[in-house]
Amino acid sequence: MAKDTNSTHNEFEKAEHKQEMQHQVISFVMMIIFTIAAFALVVSDVSKYFTIPIILLLAVVQVVFQLYYFMHMKNKDHEMPALMIYGGIAVAFMTILTFTTIIWW
Amino acid sequence: MSTAVAQKKGFGAFMWDYLTTVDHKKIAHLYLVAGGLFFLLGGLEAMIIRIQLIKPDNEFISAGLYNEMITMHGTTMIFLAAMPLLFALMNAVVPLQIGARDVAFPFLNSLGFWLFFFGGLILNFSWFMGGAPDAGWTAYAPLSTTSPTHGVDFYVMGLQISGAGTLIGGINFLVTIVNMRAPGMSYMRMPLFTWTVFVTSTLILFAFPALTVGLFLMMFDRMFGSVFFDVASGGNVIIWEHLFWIFGHPEVYILILPVFGVFSEVFSTFSKKRLFGYSAMVFATVLIGFLGFMVWAHHMFTTGMGPVANSIFAVTTMAIAVPTGIKIFNWLFTMWGGTIRMTTAMLWSVAFIPTFTIGGMTGVMLAAAAADYQYHDTYFVVAHFHYVIVGGVVFGIFAALHYWWPKMFGKVLNEKLGKWAFWPFFIGFHLTFFIQHFLGLMGMPRRYWKFLDGQGLDTGNLISTIGAFFMALGVIIFLWNVIYTAMKEPKASADPFDGRTLEWSIPSPPPFYNFKQTPLVRGLDALWIEKSEGKKAMTPAEPLGDIHMPYGSIIPFVMSFGLFIAGFGFIYQVDNPVWLSLVFIGMGITLGSMFVRSVKDDLGYHIHKEDLEKGDGQV
Ligand SMILES: [Cu+2]
Numbered sequence: 001m002a003k004d005t006n007s008t009h010n011e012f013e014k015a016e017h018k019q020e021m022q023h024q025v026i027s028f029v030m031m032i033i034f035t036i037a038a039f040a041l042v043v044s045d046v047s048k049y050f051t052i053p054i055i056l057l058l059a060v061v062q063v064v065f066q067l068y069y070f071m072h073m074k075n076k077d078h079e080m081p082a083l084m085i086y087g088g089i090a091v092a093f094m095t096i097l098t099f100t101t102i103i104w105w
Numbered sequence: 106m107s108t109a110v111a112q113k114k115g116f117g118a119f120m121w122d123y124l125t126t127v128d129h130k131k132i133a134h135l136y137l138v139a140g141g142l143f144f145l146l147g148g149l150e151a152m153i154i155r156i157q158l159i160k161p162d163n164e165f166i167s168a169g170l171y172n173e174m175i176t177m178h179g180t181t182m183i184f185l186a187a188m189p190l191l192f193a194l195m196n197a198v199v200p201l202q203i204g205a206r207d208v209a210f211p212f213l214n215s216l217g218f219w220l221f222f223f224g225g226l227i228l229n230f231s232w233f234m235g236g237a238p239d240a241g242w243t244a245y246a247p248l249s250t251t252s253p254t255h256g257v258d259f260y261v262m263g264l265q266i267s268g269a270g271t272l273i274g275g276i277n278f279l280v281t282i283v284n285m286r287a288p289g290m291s292y293m294r295m296p297l298f299t300w301t302v303f304v305t306s307t308l309i310l311f312a313f314p315a316l317t318v319g320l321f322l323m324m325f326d327r328m329f330g331s332v333f334f335d336v337a338s339g340g341n342v343i344i345w346e347h348l349f350w351i352f353g354h355p356e357v358y359i360l361i362l363p364v365f366g367v368f369s370e371v372f373s374t375f376s377k378k379r380l381f382g383y384s385a386m387v388f389a390t391v392l393i394g395f396l397g398f399m400v401w402a403h404h405m406f407t408t409g410m411g412p413v414a415n416s417i418f419a420v421t422t423m424a425i426a427v428p429t430g431i432k433i434f435n436w437l438f439t440m441w442g443g444t445i446r447m448t449t450a451m452l453w454s455v456a457f458i459p460t461f462t463i464g465g466m467t468g469v470m471l472a473a474a475a476a477d478y479q480y481h482d483t484y485f486v487v488a489h490f491h492y493v494i495v496g497g498v499v500f501g502i503f504a505a506l507h508y509w510w511p512k513m514f515g516k517v518l519n520e521k522l523g524k525w526a527f528w529p530f531f532i533g534f535h536l537t538f539f540i541q542h543f544l545g546l547m548g549m550p551r552r553y554w555k556f557l558d559g560q561g562l563d564t565g566n567l568i569s570t571i572g573a574f575f576m577a578l579g580v581i582i583f584l585w586n587v588i589y590t591a592m593k594e595p596k597a598s599a600d601p602f603d604g605r606t607l608e609w610s611i612p613s614p615p616p617f618y619n620f621k622q623t624p625l626v627r628g629l630d631a632l633w634i635e636k637s638e639g640k641k642a643m644t645p646a647e648p649l650g651d652i653h654m655p656y657g658s659i660i661p662f663v664m665s666f667g668l669f670i671a672g673f674g675f676i677y678q679v680d681n682p683v684w685l686s687l688v689f690i691g692m693g694i695t696l697g698s699m700f701v702r703s704v705k706d707d708l709g710y711h712i713h714k715e716d717l718e719k720g721d722g723q724v
Contacts, residue, residue, distance in 0.1 A: 080283045088311055091398045095351065102414040103347075103402065 027069040034058045125657035127211035128617055132218050133197035133513060139222050140189030146229070147181035148580060150174050155537070155573040158566050161558040171554040172239035173256065177228075179242025180260065183356070184267060185225040187494070190502050191363045192218075192274055195302050197513045199278060201608035202296045204287025204626065206619045209280040211655045212702075217274035219665035224267025227672045231259035241552060243353070246334035246345040250326050255676055258327055262672040265320045266665070268313055275309030278302055287607070288646040289626035293387070296606045296630075297380060300387050301366030304394040305359050311398065312355035319348035328679055343408055350401035358397040360494065362390060364501025365432060368454045371504050372436050374604055375451040376443025379630060382435040389428035389435075396425050406477045415474035422472035429465055433458060448602070449523030453504035456531050457496060464492030467542065482552075485545025491538045503527075503583070510590075511597035511613045519594060522586035526579045533575025540565045540572075605633035610643045618652045621717055649718070651711040658707065660698045667694030 038058050041051045068074040073082055123131060154174050157165045166174065200208055208214050231237040238256035240249035249257045282303045286295070295303070323345065325331040332338035334345055373380040380386060402410060402418040436458060445451070467489040471477055480486060503526075510518045544565045549556060556562045600609040607624060608615075610632045622645035628634050635643055671691025677684035 084279075084307070084310075087307070087395075091311055091395075094399060098402075098414075099347075102417060103410050 023069055027065045031062050031065055034062055122657075124662050125215075125659045127207075127215045127655050127657050129196045129200050129208050129211065129214060130513070130614065130617070132214050133193045133195075135218050135222075136189045136193035136196060137513070139218075139225070140186050140193055143181050143185035143225055144190065145580075147178055147186050148577065150178040150181065152573060152577060154178060155570040157554070158556070159570040160567065161556055161560075161563055163555065168554040169236075169239065172241075172552075173232075173237040175552055176238045176241055176244075176256075176260075177232075180228065180238070180264070181225075182494075183242065183360070184264060185221075185228065187360050187498050187502075188271060189218075189221055191305075191360065191498075192221075192271075194363065194367070194502070194505050194509065195274075195278055198509055198608055199281065199299055199302050200285070201512065201611065201615060201619060202299050202606050203282065203285060203290060204607050204620060204624045204631075205281065205285040206623075206652065207655070208277050209285055210277050212658060212661065212707075213273050213277050215658070216661035216664060217270040217277065219661050220270030220273065220668070221267040222270075223665045223669040223672075224263045224265070224270065226263075227266065227669060228259055228263030230673075231256055231263075234259075243349055244323070244345075245349075246323070246326075246342040247336070249323065249345075250334050257323075258676040258679075261320050261324045261327065262676055265317065265324070266668050266672060268316055268320070270665075271309060272313045272317075275306040275313070278306040279310065282306070287620075287623050287626050290631070293384065294626055294629050294631070296366075297369035297383070297386055297390075298363070298366035301362040301369075301390055304390050305362045308355045308359045308362070308394055308397060312352045312359065315348050316352035316356075319345060319352065322348070324675070328675060343405075346405055346408065347401070350404045351398075353404065354401040355394075355397045357490075357493070358393060360498045361501075362393065364498055364505070365390065367501045367505040367508070368436060368457060369439075370606065371450050371454045371508050372439045373630075374508070374602055375446045375448055375454075376440045377446075377603070378439055378443040379605075379633075380435070381438035381441075382431075383629060385431055386435055389431045392428040393425060396421060396428070400425065403472055403474075403477075406474045407481045419472050419474040423469055426465060426469050433462060448507070449518065449520055449527060450504045450507040450602075452524060452527050453500045453507065456527070457500040457504070460492060460496030460500065460534070463539075464489060464496055467492065480545065482550055483545035484541040484549045484551055487551050488538045488541035488545060491541075495534055495538070503530075508602070509608075511601050512608055513614065514591070515596055515614045516590050516594045517597045517601050518590050519586050522582060522589060526582035526586060528579070529575045529582065530579025533572045533577075533579060536572025536575060537569050538572070540568050544569070600632075605630040607631050607643070610635075618654060618712060618717075621652075622649055623647050649714055651713055652717065653709055653711055655709045656707055658702075660702050664695050664698040664702075667691045667696075667698065670694065 038055050041054060067085070072078065123135060126132060126135075153166060154171070157163055157171055157174075159165075196208070196214070200206070228238075234255065236254040236256045238244070238249075238252070238260035239254070240252050240257055240260075244257060244260055249260075282295070282299060322331070322333040326334050326340075332340045334340050334342050336342060369380050369386060400418060400422045402414060403422045406415050406418070436454075440455075447455075467485070471480055471486065471489055507518050507523055510516065544562060545551075547561060547565075549562050549565075556566065597613045599612045601613070602609070607626070610624060611620060624631065624643035625646035627644075632643065635641075668691060671688050674684050674687030674689075674691055678688065
């Protein structure tokens with residue numbers, strides 16, 4: 001980051017941006033594919049016991065793509081948001097588990 | 106210099122200053138004054154309840170009014186007194202403790218206050234508009250959904266609006282603590298008060314949405330004809346209880362954790378020792394916060410959840426006694442061998458330990474599901490939660506006010522009057538509530554308007570009422586102390602208590618930019634480290650430079666005022682659709698001010714280096 005290495009630094013940044021762009025495009029395409037796949041499953045004549053879990057799985061993967069690639073959670077300094085998100089998911093999961101197993105059976 | 110300017114300004118300018126302020130120190134004053142007023146109001150309601158119960162078969166107030174009193178006492182004390190008083194402390198102290206110039210979002214900070222304030226106003230307007238809510242502070246369905254007056258509607262709208270303010274405040278402090286700590290202040294170097302505020306803010310973030318959802322369902326049931334809680338149409342009244350307590354139990358930790366932080370600071374400062382077991386304290390705080398979400402159903406043991414659910418929730422509830430016990434012992438060990446100064450702040454903190462331990466012990470008793478069938482809805486429960494909430498939260502707020510008063514207002518509260526306020530309150534508290542354990546065990550149910558002669562309840566209730574008057578006396582002496590201190594006491598130094606943390610490294614009260622230069626933190630108890638190396642002040646982490654400050658804004662006030670108007674529209678449109686116009690006007694004001702805020706750039710201003718240098722003669 002010193003001033004005399006500015007040019008090499010810029011080149012490094014450029015390369016990094018390019019890679020970043022690539023990742024974003026790839027995940028964008030993947031998300032479109034997933035969405036089409038989900039729709040296709042619903043339209044086609046597959047059993048719903050197969051369709052529902054697959055759609056849920058696709059949804060989870062899409063959320064992960066969204067968070068990590070578009071909202072930059074894969075980058076540095078995002079440990080705290082990650083901790084919050086996973087903490088919240090854990091609490092919500094425990095609550096739902098409680099309702100489905102011991103309270104309202 | 107700035108005080109001279111303030112004195113020259115008229116009352117109007119003074120009011121305008123507070124209406125538009127985004128300075129965390131002034132917002133702390135607002136929270137303190139508003140929360141204090143609601144505390145007095147809730148206290149007045151408590152006195153009326155105790156006077157009604159002074160003797161058997163009393164007719165002091167009618168049964169309906171009594172229901173309104175108990176509902177408003179609980180709701181006011183939890184949502185409109187305890188919460189804002191804690192937000193006052195958080196605002197006054199946290200940015201100073203982490204070496205920041207303000208919170209992360211000063212505008213939102215102001216918005217959070219005004220939302221809380223207008224929500225509280227709506228709730229209390231109900232007294233003059235056909236009757237206050239009367240279904241208990243827990244507003245269980247179907248009692249609340251079938252209550253004939255508009256009371257519960259005021260409860261729903263008031264809490265919804267003030268709850269939004271609390272959520273905004275919680276998020277603000279999360280972001281502030283994560284992002285704005287001074288250089289060198291790692292997580293494990295944060296003062297314990299900052300840690301507890303951090304965990305509390307997390308709890309607010311996760312718990313308040315459950316209340317929001319519950320209140321929305323209640324709102325639609327009462328105002329728009331939905332049937333979420335109507336059993337006849339396939340609804341389920343127990344859903345409300347679950348939602349309320351998924352919020353409600355974390356709420357009691359939201360209240361108690363910040364004062365755990367206060368006690369940690371007070372014990373450490375006035376024992377002249379580092380806090381014993383700092384990392385264990387942090388761990389216990391986080392663990393309490395986490396476990397707080399796994400126990401909500403202990404409020405519902407008698408709803409018929411079945412033995413499996415009851416047992417599991419009993420065990421998780423008892424588990425919380427472990428981290429709490431860790432804390433109690435750490436505080437005792439902090440005092441052990443220390444150079445103890447029995448100041449008023451210390452007195453409140455020392456009194457807290459046995460009081461809160463009794464409350465914790467009855468908590469474990471209540472957690473035993475089988476025994477709870479006996480205690481449920483009796484005065485035993487009332488005694489228990491007043492021991493933890495008054496003995497914990499209120500004692501803690503008093504300790505904190507005595508400790509940080511010089512930092513907030515520039516003067517140390519009078520010590521003699523402080524102790525004169527403490528003793529009647531402390532004795533009165535135990536008189537009022539200790540006997541209620543036994544009233545409960547004798548079978549006196551909570552929330553009943555009357556008890557009858559010849560059932561052995563007379564003496565206990567009389568003692569309880571006498572105790573309440575002692576508590577009122579203590580509060581009055583405290584108020585007198587506030588006035589006396591403002592008139593007679595000299596100005597405080599920057600560090601009147603020989604403090605250990607960053608807030609004591611700057612003048613009392615601090616300049617509006619807090620730190621002229623951001624301090625460099627070299628360990629836990631940052632100021633103490635510098636002191637023990639013979640230095641007078643913190644080492645700065647940056648050269649003296651321009652400071653960027655935000656402008657004040659009236660928009661948060663207007664935005665909240667719009668919701669206030671819309672609230673009345675929602676409540677009364679049930680009677681006549683004409684009232685919907687208020688909804689549109691109010692929401693128009695709120696959305697309009699949001700729009701103005703979005704399009705108008707507010708870039709703030711800079712205090713220049715040269716002005717800082719001549720601002721006071723220190724540099
Ligand atoms: Cu609880």
